[in-house]
Amino acid sequence: MVTFEHVTKTYQRRNVGLEDVSVNIEAGEFVSIVGQSGSGKTTFAKLIIAEEKADKGHITIGGWNITHIKHHEIPTLRRQIGVVFQDFKLLPKKTLFENVAFALEVAGERATRIKSVVPQVLKIVGLEQKMDRYPDQVSGGEQQRVVIARALVHRPKLLVADEPTGNLDSINAQEIIALLKKINEFGTTVVLVTHNREIVNMLHKRVITLDHGHVIADQQAGKYLL
Amino acid sequence: MFVTLWRMITFGFQNFFRNIWLSLITVLIVVLNLFLMSLVSGLNVVGQQTLTAVRQKVDLSVYFIPTTSEQRVDQIRQELLRKPEVQSIRLITRAEHLQELKKSAVDKGLVDAAIDALGDNPLGAGLVITSKTLDGYGAIANTLKDPKYQSIIEDTGNNFQTNQTVISRLSLIVNRVQVATLWLTLLFAVIAILMVFNTIRVAIYSQREEIGIMKLVGASDAFVRGPFVITSLLYGLVASILVTAVLVPILSLTNPFFAQFFAGYDINVLGYVREHLWTILGLEVAVGCGLSVISSLFAIGRYLRV
Ligand SMILES: Nc1ncnc2c1ncn2[C@@H]1O[C@H](COP(=O)(O)OP(=O)(O)OP(=O)(O)O)[C@@H](O)[C@H]1O
Ligand SMILES: [Mg+2]
Numbered sequence: 363m364v365t366f367e368h369v370t371k372t373y374q375r376r377n378v379g380l381e382d383v384s385v386n387i388e389a390g391e392f393v394s395i396v397g398q399s400g401s402g403k404t405t406f407a408k409l410i411i412a413e414e415k416a417d418k419g420h421i422t423i424g425g426w427n428i429t430h431i432k433h434h435e436i437p438t439l440r441r442q443i444g445v446v447f448q449d450f451k452l453l454p455k456k457t458l459f460e461n462v463a464f465a466l467e468v469a470g471e472r473a474t475r476i477k478s479v480v481p482q483v484l485k486i487v488g489l490e491q492k493m494d495r496y497p498d499q500v501s502g503g504e505q506q507r508v509v510i511a512r513a514l515v516h517r518p519k520l521l522v523a524d525e526p527t528g529n530l531d532s533i534n535a536q537e538i539i540a541l542l543k544k545i546n547e548f549g550t551t552v553v554l555v556t557h558n559r560e561i562v563n564m565l566h567k568r569v570i571t572l573d574h575g576h577v578i579a580d581q582q583a584g585k586y587l588l
Numbered sequence: 589m590f591v592t593l594w595r596m597i598t599f600g601f602q603n604f605f606r607n608i609w610l611s612l613i614t615v616l617i618v619v620l621n622l623f624l625m626s627l628v629s630g631l632n633v634v635g636q637q638t639l640t641a642v643r644q645k646v647d648l649s650v651y652f653i654p655t656t657s658e659q660r661v662d663q664i665r666q667e668l669l670r671k672p673e674v675q676s677i678r679l680i681t682r683a684e685h686l687q688e689l690k691k692s693a694v695d696k697g698l699v700d701a702a703i704d705a706l707g708d709n710p711l712g713a714g715l716v717i718t719s720k721t722l723d724g725y726g727a728i729a730n731t732l733k734d735p736k737y738q739s740i741i742e743d744t745g746n747n748f749q750t751n752q753t754v755i756s757r758l759s760l761i762v763n764r765v766q767v768a769t770l771w772l773t774l775l776f777a778v779i780a781i782l783m784v785f786n787t788i789r790v791a792i793y794s795q796r797e798e799i800g801i802m803k804l805v806g807a808s809d810a811f812v813r814g815p816f817v818i819t820s821l822l823y824g825l826v827a828s829i830l831v832t833a834v835l836v837p838i839l840s841l842t843n844p845f846f847a848q849f850f851a852g853y854d855i856n857v858l859g860y861v862r863e864h865l866w867t868i869l870g871l872e873v874a875v876g877c878g879l880s881v882i883s884s885l886f887a888i889g890r891y892l893r894v
Pocket of ligand 1: 373377401
């Protein structure tokens with residue numbers, strides 16, 4: 363599903379994002395990406411969605427070589443990947459329903475389809491009862507579940523989540539992870555970027571550890587190393 | 589495709605109403621500048637029309653000594669008509685000449701008395717010559733200086749010389765006005781562009797979250813940018829319609845003044861505007877929307893990196 367071959371990404375002023383990273387993630391896997399701050403985890407996620415471009419190496423997503431993806435093809439790629447990013451929260455002036463619907467609206471989906479899909483994905487995250495509320499009328503954990511719902515509207519084969527449990531307490535974080543596991547069980551490949559030792563150790567899934575832009579460990583059913 | 593377009597339009601309208609005060613101020617500024625641009629261009633048109641009208645009023649008349657036969661005058665007329673610069677020549681018979689004099693005289697009795705005293709019509713036949721161009725008059729006047737004409741011409745009379753100086757002065761003014769109005773129009777256009785530019789910039793800034801999410805979930809570039817273009821189009825459209833709607837009543841109010849000013853000339857500003865209302869509206873819309881869209885494209889290019 364995701365293949366990195368000798369990928370290097372260097373930012374301005376020779377800031378190393380990733381260096382010579384080779385990783386292969388199969389369809390249906392649940393992979394955690396861990397590492398210290400600045401080790402290149404977000405860079406890894408951004409390369410998958412073509413938010414950044416690799417300087418060297420090749421990246422293939424679902425059989426599509428996106429190394430030299432054309433600008434106008436990026437939307438097509440993004441509609442096949444569910445994305446949960448720290449910087450992109452919910453829109454405060456839209457209800458939960460509208461927030462999820464927004465992702466379909468801007469992709470040109472028909473209103474009738476939006477009306478049927480949005481309640482379905484909100485049901486997956488357990489929030490179909492609260493879909494008319496505004497983000498500030500639900501808890502932080504619920505908000506994050508809506509963000510995940512929004513990432514699911516295009517029925518992606520791949521979900522990339524960068525620190526989805528970032529500012530949540532332990533219980534809420536567990537719920538989010540349980541949700542991601544459920545999504546993974548339905549067949550979606552999940553790439554989870556996280557700092558959270560507790561979660562990684564509990565998951566018993568594959569763990570890729572980054573350090574200064576390098577892969578220093580890649581274990582099946584691994585543990586948080588550092 | 590249709591769904592996408594429809595949604596872009598909806599988002600464009602939402603931009604307009606979300607920041608309604610800023611939108612209203614923007615429209616107001618665009619209206620003001622469009623209005624000034626129209627006024628200034630109108631002034632230009634009126635100036636040009638005045639010039640044309642005045643030019644049409646110019647002619648060169650020559651009167652021959654009374655002993656010259658009308659056949660001879662007509663012969664001269666034929667000769668002159670062959671000159672390339674001559675547009676038309678009207679022959680004035682001796683009787684007509686007298687008639688004109690009587691008409692223009694303040695004291696008609698005095699003319700009649702004078703004629704009676706002389707016992708005969710003392711006036712010669714004449715030619716009223718119009719030239720194709722203003723410069724042509726000089727050439728025609730030169731031709732008439734030929735001794736074979738000069739000997740029988742009584743009076744190259746008339747105000748042709750003074751007319752020419754008046755016209756050259758007028759055209760100088762009109763040309764200066766033209767240059768000035770060009771710069772003014774440009775200035776007003778720039779002000780309108782800056783205003784819309786800034787408003788769209790603010791709209792982009794206040795929607796950065798939406799824009800970020802749009803891109804992340806796979807909205808196309810056109811979809812991200814389109815609504816802002818639509819919003820600017822809306823500014824231009826509303827403003828240009830308002831300007832046209834305001835222009836007509838204002839002209840109706842000021843028309844008596846214009847009518848008085850241009851009495852005797854073939855200039856009717858209000859009539860012109862009424863007659864060309866659709867063209868004028870079209871022009872206003874084209875200029876208004878054009879300026880707005882240009883500014884929004886600048887703002888998008890500068891602040892909406894996709
Ligand atoms: N836009 C950028 N310009 C320059 N350098 C950058 C940029 N983004 C990231 N970097 C650098 O690249 C390196 C990797 O950054 P990255 O964001 O991938 O780290 P991370 O593992 O996600 O860290 P964190 O856990 O703090 O989120 C860091 O040294 C960072 O300073
Ligand atoms: Mg990060």
